[in-house]
Amino acid sequence: MTHQPRTLPERADGNSTDPTFWLCLTHDVDRPYKGYQSLYYALKNRDPYHLKTLLPGNNPYWQFETIMELEADLGVRSAFYFLNEKRLFGDKHPREWLRPKSWQLYAGRYAITDPAIVDVIHRLDDGGWEVGIHGSYDSPTDLARLTYEKETLEAILGHEITGGRQHYLNLELPTTWEYHAALGLKYDASLGSSSEYGFQHGYHIVRPFDDDFVVFPLTFMENAIPDPGVDFEYAWSECKAVLDEAAANKAVMTILWHPMKFAARDFPGQGELYKRIIEYAQELGAWIGPPRDLYEQIETLPDASRAVTSS
Known part of the structure; x- marks a missing residue:
């Protein structure tokens, strides 16, 4: 079963037939539960607030409803990429248990089959948000693992997915994209940086294989x-400058906000900044939505050179 494009009612800002630029909204679902970070930040910041977040029913990192309400109020939708990471105790060799990096990568992750996660996946999908894959840390070079993760997510959804993004933006090129294409994924959104911002890879989409995969x-x-x-x-001001650059160059741009960053007490200003970005893009006449929806009208976009084919 293939997902059918949703139709949103007309709204004041509109997604015009001739947008000034295209803005894709995405969220990588890494840690929807604060867990041991409560103790870490309590010690680091000497703030007892973080200890209170250990109490039952107090989980500031669960921000799905906040994001859904904000975006619905603005008349937009986004993509949520769900992670199906290996378990430190169960999937990894015991020698990995002593490595600090292994605790960072694998400990305290959620299970994609947990009832609360399954429920929010269905609510997002039913509401017109895109649900996609957030390929696990080892999956860029492990076709069997990536296959398992895609099939598990699609079994939960009840239909095929269109694309996603690799965890930590991990790419082994062209191998990772070859795997994505072989599995029937239509796009990837991993090409970028966690420390720099701007149009480092041009203003348009990339077709690495000169075919329908983008x-x-x-x-x-x-x-x-x-x-x-x-x-x-x-x-x-820095975000506004990038949006202005996008409009000046009729660009395709993608932004990523992790859901936990909408926890106002833990990450002040992040939710408000995200909201202002969308509002300003609407003022500029941008198309705004998840990559899946943009892929469905990909033939209308300016194309990019096929310059990124190796690490």
Whole structure:
């Protein structure tokens, strides 16, 4: 079963037939539960607030409803990429248990089959949001693992997915994209940086194999831009400059906001900055939505050169 494109009612900002640029909204679902980070930040920041987040029923990183309400109010939709990571105790060799990096990568992750996760996946899908794959840390060079993750997510959804993004933006090129294409994925959104922002890979989509498989380069994630909790206006001015550049060049751009960053007490200013980006893009006359929806009208987009084919 293939997902059918949704139709949203007409709204004041509109997704015009001749947009000034295209803005894809995405969210990588890495850690929807705060868990041991509560203790870490309590010790690091000497703030008892974080200890309170260990109490039952108090999980600030679960922000799906916040994002859905914000985007619905703005008349837009986005993509949520769900991670199906290996377990440190169960999937990894015991020698990995002593490596600090292994704890960072594999410990405290969620199970994609947990009832609460399955429920939110269905609610997102039913509401017109895109649900895609967030390929696990080892999957860029492990076709069997990536196959398992795609099939598991599609079994939960009840239909095929269109694309996604690799965890940590991990790519082994051209192998990873060859795997994506072989599995029937239509796009990847992993090409980009976690520390730099801007149009590092041009203003348009990339077709690495000169066929229907495309790449939506990541223009910026929230971790790369100045911290709005420190200086909101400076962070906004940097984002505004990128949006203005997109409009001036009729660009395709993609932004990434991790759901936990909408926890206002933990990450002040992040949710408000995301909202302002969307509102300004609407003022500029941009098309705004998830990559899946843009892929469905891909023939209308300016194309890019096929310059990115190796690491």
